[in-house]
Amino acid sequence: MRPQEIESLLKNKFGFQQAKYHSKDHRWFELQLPDLPAILTKVSHKRNDISSIIEGKIAKQLRVKKDFFRGMFDCSYNRCEYYQKVKTDPYPPFDFRF
Amino acid sequence: MKQLLIEASANTLAVILGPPNANQQYYKGYPSLLIKEQYVKPSFDLSSSKMEFILVGNIAKGWELIQPLLVTLEQDEDGYYILSDDIFQLYGEGETELIARVDYITTLIDYYHLLESKANEGDAPSQNLSQKLQKYLRSVNP
Numbered sequence: 001m002r003p004q005e006i007e008s009l010l011k012n013k014f015g016f017q018q019a020k021y022h023s024k025d026h027r028w029f030e031l032q033l034p035d036l037p038a039i040l041t042k043v044s045h046k047r048n049d050i051s052s053i054i055e056g057k058i059a060k061q062l063r064v065k066k067d068f069f070r071g072m073f074d075c076s077y078n079r080c081e082y083y084q085k086v087k088t089d090p091y092p093p094f095d096f097r098f
Numbered sequence: 099m100k101q102l103l104i105e106a107s108a109n110t111l112a113v114i115l116g117p118p119n120a121n122q123q124y125y126k127g128y129p130s131l132l133i134k135e136q137y138v139k140p141s142f143d144l145s146s147s148k149m150e151f152i153l154v155g156n157i158a159k160g161w162e163l164i165q166p167l168l169v170t171l172e173q174d175e176d177g178y179y180i181l182s183d184d185i186f187q188l189y190g191e192g193e194t195e196l197i198a199r200v201d202y203i204t205t206l207i208d209y210y211h212l213l214e215s216k217a218n219e220g221d222a223p224s225q226n227l228s229q230k231l232q233k234y235l236r237s238v239n240p
Contacts, residue, residue, distance in 0.1 A: 019212055019215075020215065021208070021211050021212050021215050022208075023204060023207075023208050025201065025204050025208075026204065026205060026208055028208065028212060030212070030216075032216075032221065035223060036223050037213075037216075037221075037223040037224045037226065037227040038212070038213070038216045038221065038223075038224045038227075040209065040212050040213075042188075042189075042205055042208070044191060046178075046191060046192070047176065047178070051174040051175060051176055051178065051180075052174065052175065053172060053174040053180050054174070054180065054189070054191065057180070057182055057187070057189040060187040061187050061188075092184075092187065094223075094227070
């Protein structure tokens, strides 16, 4: 999976926006859903392909398990299903370990 | 999984806390973690294991971790180092452990600014999360 593909799907399919704040090193994307903290994810451009471990890290930032994350990108899940998942069964939960 | 306690500061890449002799013995196989102000690419193999560190103290110019933050170092199939935490779900990566560490710290500071920005917009859940982050990370006068 390429970083550009992830960015494109986040924006076009799942309604993320590129964050106004950005550092020179990272590009951040954000999604604001009602009654939830902003979902913030960083897409790394250090390599052409995202490794499996990084996939898992991005999945957690999106509050879903890796299998669901992959489903988001192979068209198994649409925007509504993703939003529903984050609202009802986020992984990890937003208060995880606080 | 081994657990190391280190303090990263602006001038010191890694300082191991605790009794020196015990640490010298315990960290014998991890020379990069014993060297101050000089970084040596670690020689240990992380392909089959993860290592946990605790970051605390001055992590960058003007930034201080006021509460220890547990991070995990691992290596992916391409040999890249990945440093991440399980509290804020942040990660940094790089060709060396040092680059991954710097990338992680940059990410943590980015995240602070992003949440602060959302909190300033009046978003209550983000304000709550921002306050939790501020229990760990704070901006200090450099």
